[in-house]
Amino acid sequence: MKQLTLATALISREVRPVKTRLEIARSAYLDKRVTKSQRESKRTRSERARERLQTKEHLARLAVGLGEVELADKIDRCHSRVAVLTCGRHIHRILPNFTCEFRLCPDCGRRRSRKLQNKYLPVMRAFMLHHKVTPVHLVLTQTHRKESRKQSIKRIKDSFGKLQRRMFWNEHFKGGTWSLEVTKDKNGLHHTHLHIIGFRRKFFDIELLRSEWLAVTGDSHVLNLKPILDIAAGLREVVKYVSKPLDIRRFGADDLREFLGLKNMRMFGTFGEFRNFSKDFEPSDNDAAAIGDLESLARDLVEGCACPQCNEPLFDLRMSKNELPQFYEQVESLPPGEVRKSSH
Ligand SMILES: [Zn+2]
Numbered sequence: 001m002k003q004l005t006l007a008t009a010l011i012s013r014e015v016r017p018v019k020t021r022l023e024i025a026r027s028a029y030l031d032k033r034v035t036k037s038q039r040e041s042k043r044t045r046s047e048r049a050r051e052r053l054q055t056k057e058h059l060a061r062l063a064v065g066l067g068e069v070e071l072a073d074k075i076d077r078c079h080s081r082v083a084v085l086t087c088g089r090h091i092h093r094i095l096p097n098f099t100c101e102f103r104l105c106p107d108c109g110r111r112r113s114r115k116l117q118n119k120y121l122p123v124m125r126a127f128m129l130h131h132k133v134t135p136v137h138l139v140l141t142q143t144h145r146k147e148s149r150k151q152s153i154k155r156i157k158d159s160f161g162k163l164q165r166r167m168f169w170n171e172h173f174k175g176g177t178w179s180l181e182v183t184k185d186k187n188g189l190h191h192t193h194l195h196i197i198g199f200r201r202k203f204f205d206i207e208l209l210r211s212e213w214l215a216v217t218g219d220s221h222v223l224n225l226k227p228i229l230d231i232a233a234g235l236r237e238v239v240k241y242v243s244k245p246l247d248i249r250r251f252g253a254d255d256l257r258e259f260l261g262l263k264n265m266r267m268f269g270t271f272g273e274f275r276n277f278s279k280d281f282e283p284s285d286n287d288a289a290a291i292g293d294l295e296s297l298a299r300d301l302v303e304g305c306a307c308p309q310c311n312e313p314l315f316d317l318r319m320s321k322n323e324l325p326q327f328y329e330q331v332e333s334l335p336p337g338e339v340r341k342s343s344h
């Protein structure tokens with residue numbers, strides 16, 4: 001019996017990489033630019049922290065170049081010192097001294113996308129239950145043209161607006177959320193796309209949706225649709241673009257100037273019946289418990305509490321922004337460690 005279990009475990013371990021290869025093979029059919037962002041999430045926390053630091057330095061330099069000294073100063077002060085609540089092995093919370101709230105700031109973007117997750121996850125779960133709909137992640141893209149960023153964004157939003165007025169769309173979707181991602185192709189043309197969590201009423205042939213999208217755009221048929229199996233993970237992936245809607249590391253002074261001109265440009269929104277549902281939604285205790293998970297647990301933790309993962313006492317470590325990536329690295333280099341049960 002024991003041997004059989006071991007054998008099964010071995011088999012399942014061997015099967016896993018094969019599955020991954022299959023998934024890669026399948027995604028090879030998709031637009032490479034669409035899946036690029038999925039690969040990015042594989043990086044370690046220290047790598048991402050270091051990258052945020054570089055992005056902010058880059059942004060501050062560009063701002064100085066444009067004479068936006070106040071903005072540069074705010075970006076520079078944002079998260080310049082942090083208090084990290086940790087057991088030395090696990091990090092539970094990072095409190096910054098100051099937040100700039102600039103829409104391109106990667107640190108503030110992360111906070112914003114966490115807020116969106118906390119707000120919309122219970123609404124989505126309730127919406128799915130009430131309406132018996134299933135979520136899909138739909139990416140809509142458009143052809144690249146010589147146009148400004150503003151024009152490119154307006155064009156895709158207008159097309160999406162038209163799509164929502166089509167009979168096909170209303171028959172198959174009951175609303176959802178959208179977020180905007182804008183990058184540039186190698187010729188410097190804007191590659192603007194919409195990441196949509198759509199609540200699907202029923203199945204349909206993807207080719208039909210493709211022809212609908214072509215009908216409203218006139219020249220674009222490239223889209224990608226995949227079912228969302230775990231709504232928390234699906235939402236996390238989509239709100240990621242709220243924290244980095246643009247490819248900032250490749251930003252030049254002109255890009256920043258153009259962006260500063262885009263006041264009030266919305267990067268995230270709700271649509272269809274989900275829109276009203278989320279406005280009227282008041283979470284019940286059950287919903288709160290359902291989203292809670294680690295997020296609300298971490299909110300209650302303070303210095304001296306036992307780490308929920310290893311039971312060691314938590315303490316506050318104060319450090320500068322330059323020390324944070326190193327601290328992440330140090331934590332990552334530790335062996336995973338045994339999960340110790342409380343002795344009480
Ligand atoms: Zn900031």
Ligand SMILES: [Zn+2]
Binds near residue numbers: 307309311
């Ligand atoms: Zn711990």
